[in-house]
Amino acid sequence: MYATILVPVDGSDESRAAIEPAVGIARAVVGTVHALSVREPLEYDLPLDDAETIEAEADRRSREALTAVVDRAEADGVDVVSEQRTGVPDREIGNVVDERGIDLIVMGTRGATAAATGRAGRRDRTRIGSTVERVLLEAAIPVLAVPSDGPTWSDAGSGTPERIVVPVDGSALARESATHALEFAAAVEATVHVVHVIDETRLALDSVSQRLSELLREGAHDVIEPVRFDAQDRGLEVRTDVRRGVPAAELVSYTDDVDADLIAMGRRGGRADDRDDVRRRVLGGTAARVLDQSSRPVLTIG
Structure with missing residues (x-):
């Protein structure tokens, strides 16, 4: 089971929490890890220099997030492929699930946006970020939600x-x-x-x-x-x-x-x-x- 395991990452500690469980499962079931990073398009018109700077930083974070998955999988002898996309994260996750025949999604319970909101001092009422919630609502396959603040399987x-x-x-x-x-x-x-x-x-x-x-x-x-x-x-x-x-x-x-x-x-x-x-x-x-x-x-x- 779980021949193909999708791990969406955005560079946050919350999303990185999903890497180890995904690789561990893939190793146990001899599956392949699919690492995905989705860059969201800029919502505002900005001066060219500012837009290029923001895009370059987003690209750097995206590539680093993918590299973390690839390095961890390769260290454990697990087959891994990585992909970078631009769009709305939950929609692109759904597209990859359909296109790649994914069997399992492994995600941190919150992504960078939700984590930043919590750090900004707003009342944190849930562990589940909006992207994860939309994936849970829409996915027809199993989804493993991994908190970043709990015990890990490697413990x-x-x-x-x-x-x-x-x-x-x-x-x-x-x-x-x-x-x-x-x-x-x-x-x-x-x-x-x-x-x-x-x-x-x-x-x-x-x-x-x-x-x-x-x-x-x-x-x-x-x-x-x-x-x-x-x-x-x-x-x-x-x-x-x-x-x-x-x-x-x-x-x-x-x-x-x-x-x-x-x-x-x-x-x-x-x-x-x-x-x-x-x-x-x-x-x-x-x-x-x-x-x-x-x-x-x-x-x-x-």
């Missing part, structure tokens, strides 16, 4: 995840995403943690009877068991758990508790939580919140 001496959290909610979409996550876990020989969160936002669980509480837990195990059996059939080490609470918060907390390296989940989920929020309605409320809150990489599928 444990590996370039790939060793422990993967796979959330399941009983929906067909979640089951399909879990199957993909297990395929990936088998490719990188990771331990799988299958977890279901009993959603307290749907039920007033403090007031339910003990019998209903038991039925909810039984239902949670019924959701988990097919994925557990699938993981075992693939020869994977698998652990399971049931939690209660707000799904996104519980998933992020659980991932920290088991010191997992990755959350692999459906992008859109079984339902959308915020009916008035288009972004969350398309992404799925839980996926959007996990992406916002997690300091660890999140692989969104579907």
Whole structure:
């Protein structure tokens, strides 16, 4: 799987966070890394000298960003190609996905523009930059979003995840995403943690009877068991758990508790939580919140 892996970079620390995971995955699955740098066109008419200076600096940063990917891949013996384009970043990313038959996109959760905005003192309400968000909304292939401020896979001496959290909610979409996550876990020989969160936002669980509480837990195990059996059939080490609470918060907390390296989940989920929020309605409320809150990489599928 993942024969072709796209890594968009812009020279920022945030985008550089994606390089090591992309190369590690490519090495594990014998894939090719496609490095892409997109230079955005100038939005204003400027004197020729100023425009040329800005263009030259943008070109330098773009080439340096690509060189960082190429050098890292070649050092690990991974096949790599690089490309520089001019245009709107998310559109060019989509074009490359279609033209090159990309199987996986690996991106830093925020790019240079979003990072600069945060440094300028504006309230930083999300880890996800606008370009990454648009890619997540539009991409038909898996997207791995990598924060720059969390633990790295090399911290444990590996370039790939060793422990993967796979959330399941009983929906067909979640089951399909879990199957993909297990395929990936088998490719990188990771331990799988299958977890279901009993959603307290749907039920007033403090007031339910003990019998209903038991039925909810039984239902949670019924959701988990097919994925557990699938993981075992693939020869994977698998652990399971049931939690209660707000799904996104519980998933992020659980991932920290088991010191997992990755959350692999459906992008859109079984339902959308915020009916008035288009972004969350398309992404799925839980996926959007996990992406916002997690300091660890999140692989969104579907």
